[in-house]
Amino acid sequence: MPKEGAALRRGPGAKRLRRALIGYGFMLPALLLIGLFTLLPFVQGVVLSFQSWDGVGATAFVGLNNYQRVFADNIFWASMVNVAKFGLIGFLLGNALSLALAVAVNANPIGRTFYRIVYYLPGVFSVVVIGMMFQWILQPTVGILNRALGSLGLEALKHNWLANPATALPAVAGVYVWYHWGFGFLLFLAGLQGVPRELYEAASIDGAGAWERFRYVTWPQLIPVTTIVSILTMLAALQIFGTVQVLTNGGPGYHTEVPTLRIYKEAFDFQRFGAAAAMSVVFGSILICLSVVQIWVSRRFGSGED
Numbered sequence: 001m002p003k004e005g006a007a008l009r010r011g012p013g014a015k016r017l018r019r020a021l022i023g024y025g026f027m028l029p030a031l032l033l034i035g036l037f038t039l040l041p042f043v044q045g046v047v048l049s050f051q052s053w054d055g056v057g058a059t060a061f062v063g064l065n066n067y068q069r070v071f072a073d074n075i076f077w078a079s080m081v082n083v084a085k086f087g088l089i090g091f092l093l094g095n096a097l098s099l100a101l102a103v104a105v106n107a108n109p110i111g112r113t114f115y116r117i118v119y120y121l122p123g124v125f126s127v128v129v130i131g132m133m134f135q136w137i138l139q140p141t142v143g144i145l146n147r148a149l150g151s152l153g154l155e156a157l158k159h160n161w162l163a164n165p166a167t168a169l170p171a172v173a174g175v176y177v178w179y180h181w182g183f184g185f186l187l188f189l190a191g192l193q194g195v196p197r198e199l200y201e202a203a204s205i206d207g208a209g210a211w212e213r214f215r216y217v218t219w220p221q222l223i224p225v226t227t228i229v230s231i232l233t234m235l236a237a238l239q240i241f242g243t244v245q246v247l248t249n250g251g252p253g254y255h256t257e258v259p260t261l262r263i264y265k266e267a268f269d270f271q272r273f274g275a276a277a278a279m280s281v282v283f284g285s286i287l288i289c290l291s292v293v294q295i296w297v298s299r300r301f302g303s304g305e306d
Helices: 002-009 012-048 065-071 074-106 112-124 127-137 144-151 168-193 197-205 210-238 242-247 259-269 273-303
Strands: none
Touching: 012 273, 065 273, 074 112, 074 168, 074 210, 074 259, 074 273, 112 168, 127 144, 127 168, 127 242, 168 210, 168 242, 197 210, 210 273, 242 259, 259 273
């Protein structure tokens, strides 16, 4: 009997349990950090959204008053429209540029290592450095852009790019795309390098041109990577903060105001931390819903379902 008990303890079930415990043991520090720095602040933010707090004194329960303030805040909803525009520009233009650059570099041109470094380099710099650099480039009197337009005889196009309501948002969005396209570029390039060369060879033998090879070989193989890149770039663009704060701080007027900047101002400029928490909950819920929808659409498109 003792021998049978020892055999049971050494059985496949015991080994699987021991491996699982070892695995969870390695995961435990990361899970604790996630709980401490992500889940706990999230719960605290939800609780704070039902309270009034100026950052110094005691909190006071106010129920749904903060949410009523949020839904009646026209500036907050205008910022939602602005960030939707940023999201579309970052998603469409940013991903298109990242994919195009990745395809070009994957073709193994001369100096491909140099191109890899140059295309990713903007993302290495601080957003403050990038913002100050483009403030100088877009400066209306001595900025490089206006001076270049003047030297080309395009004086009519010279103006204050960041102070004009018609061009402020596109200008900031352009800076954001330039600053962030390197991330998508690397992921797309990694995905392209994982496509089997035999598929391209077979397509070439069948007479497929460059576009047919991209459409029927490259693109289907890139759908998993595209799903990941799309979700990450869309969420990053919707959470834009530093670029806007440094370049325009939401101006002119509120033409480049975004939810993250509005939340920041509500908390640290107006000391309404409860209302800022309510804005965060509303905005975070919208981001979660968009992520779920985007994952569903990407999987449905990638699976070829009707």
